[in-house]
Amino acid sequence: MRVKAYLRKRKTKKGEVSWVLRVRRPGEQEEWINLGPVSKSKAEEMRQDTIFKLMHGDYYQSSQPRPYFPSFVERFLNEYAIGHLAARTIKSYREMLKPFLALFKHHRIDQIKREELEIALARWAVSERTRNIALSVLRAVFRKAADWRLLNNSPVAGISRFKETSQGSRALTDQELTALWADLTPWQRSVLVVLAYSGMRPGELSNLQWRDVNFEANTLTVANDATRKTKTRRSREIPMSSDLRAELEYLKEWLPVLTSPKLAPRPRKEHQKVYVFCREDGTPVKSFRKAIHNAFAKHKIEGVTPHGMRKTFCTGLARKGVNPKLAQKLLGHSDVATTLRVYTETDDNQLVQAVHTLPTLKQLSRHKLSLIEGKTA
Numbered sequence: 001m002r003v004k005a006y007l008r009k010r011k012t013k014k015g016e017v018s019w020v021l022r023v024r025r026p027g028e029q030e031e032w033i034n035l036g037p038v039s040k041s042k043a044e045e046m047r048q049d050t051i052f053k054l055m056h057g058d059y060y061q062s063s064q065p066r067p068y069f070p071s072f073v074e075r076f077l078n079e080y081a082i083g084h085l086a087a088r089t090i091k092s093y094r095e096m097l098k099p100f101l102a103l104f105k106h107h108r109i110d111q112i113k114r115e116e117l118e119i120a121l122a123r124w125a126v127s128e129r130t131r132n133i134a135l136s137v138l139r140a141v142f143r144k145a146a147d148w149r150l151l152n153n154s155p156v157a158g159i160s161r162f163k164e165t166s167q168g169s170r171a172l173t174d175q176e177l178t179a180l181w182a183d184l185t186p187w188q189r190s191v192l193v194v195l196a197y198s199g200m201r202p203g204e205l206s207n208l209q210w211r212d213v214n215f216e217a218n219t220l221t222v223a224n225d226a227t228r229k230t231k232t233r234r235s236r237e238i239p240m241s242s243d244l245r246a247e248l249e250y251l252k253e254w255l256p257v258l259t260s261p262k263l264a265p266r267p268r269k270e271h272q273k274v275y276v277f278c279r280e281d282g283t284p285v286k287s288f289r290k291a292i293h294n295a296f297a298k299h300k301i302e303g304v305t306p307h308g309m310r311k312t313f314c315t316g317l318a319r320k321g322v323n324p325k326l327a328q329k330l331l332g333h334s335d336v337a338t339t340l341r342v343y344t345e346t347d348d349n350q351l352v353q354a355v356h357t358l359p360t361l362k363q364l365s366r367h368k369l370s371l372i373e374g375k376t377a
Contacts (some may be wrong), residue, residue: 002026003054005047010370012037019043036068037106046111053152060165066108066150070101076141087231088203088337096137099124109145114155121159128162135159169308171315175237190251191277192309197244199313202306204230208276213248220248222332236332251276268334271337276278314339315357 006022019040021033033050035043067075081090103120104112117138119129135156142154172180177196181189195205200222207228212221218240224230240248254265255272258279271282278284292306310331317327329341 003051005051007043007047021047036108066110069104069107069109069112072109072145073097073101073141076144080144094135096134109150112155114158117155117290118159128164131162135161168319169305169311170303171308171311172304179299183298186265187256187258187261189238190247191291192295195218195309196312197241198238199310201310202288205277207287210276218245225273229334232332232334238330242253
């Protein structure tokens with residue numbers, strides 16, 4: 001099909017330069033396509049791309065102009081994400097999208113190209129893991145744009161994940177875990193004990209309520225309900241160890257002071273008996289990062305984030321020989337491979353212990369002698 005497309009420059013009411021494309025096709029009505037306030041070189045690139053799509057029948061016509069990227073992101077978050085994603089996930093999406101909203105603030109949703117996203121991701125001064133998280137968020141946004149027929153194809157399609165050099169936070173070693181409890185504030189100790197002996201995610205700890213703690217059955221429930229969403233959208237039950245139970249029994253009566261963590265805990269008031277970890281006004285604590293970071297810094301522990309306490313829980317189970325399927329159920333993973341790949345770690349002490357489990361030559365000789373003498377060992 002013969003196609004002609006001409007660029008035309010216009011000025012908006014705000015005085016900005018905007019480009020439009022005048023498209024002519026044999027036997028069809030002339031069409032004007034608004035390209036927005038982009039540079040001339042960008043407008044020319046979009047002209048060539050539109051001609052290519054028209055010639056190959058891959059151009060989706062719509063009487064409605066495509067939304068700008070920032071406005072579509074707001075629509076995605078407000079109309080789709082709320083009700084489908086947890087509040088903390090939506091907050092994370094917003095953080096991940098900030099640099100791209102700034103970079104593509106004058107681009108319509110169909111004007112963003114794959115190579116532009118690849119360059120932006122490669123130049124972003126963050127870890128490979130953060131780039132991959134951002135890539136997943138962008139993939140979800142553009143997939144929804146395609147579902148809503150605002151795009152022919154997602155510009156994220158085909159972009160490979162970055163090779164991660166690590167699995168994020170590591171677990172605490174036995175030596176670090178032993179030394180950790182010294183010289184902590186009441187607030188730090190309570191947070192770390194519950195995380196270390198429950199394996200909960202920090203977000204799940206924020207949502208933990210006293211109605212989820214059953215002292216009679218000696219269990220606590222990580223609830224997924226109308227107001228609280230877990231990552232897997234499923235509730236799970238965790239049996240309480242003696243240490244976890246003792247800490248929760250203590251917290252049932254006493255509230256560590258968050259504003260002045262070194263002060264002695266105060267008796268809980270009635271409005272503070274909804275959430276396990278709450279502020280003076282009874283609202284749930286949303287982040288434990290500062291308290292945990294300070295506790296680790298005090299003991300010169302590096303490379304461990306709040307999420308590392310969850311890894312510590314699972315790795316502790318692995319070191320005691322607990323079946324991976326049981327660890328999977330306690331952690332609430334949908335796939336046991338995640339439990340094995342991400343959360344189970346080894347250290348030098350385990351390697352030494354593994355070697356020492358081999359039978360010695362002396363033990364083998366005794367066993368051989370027992371067989372010769374007709375004895376069973």
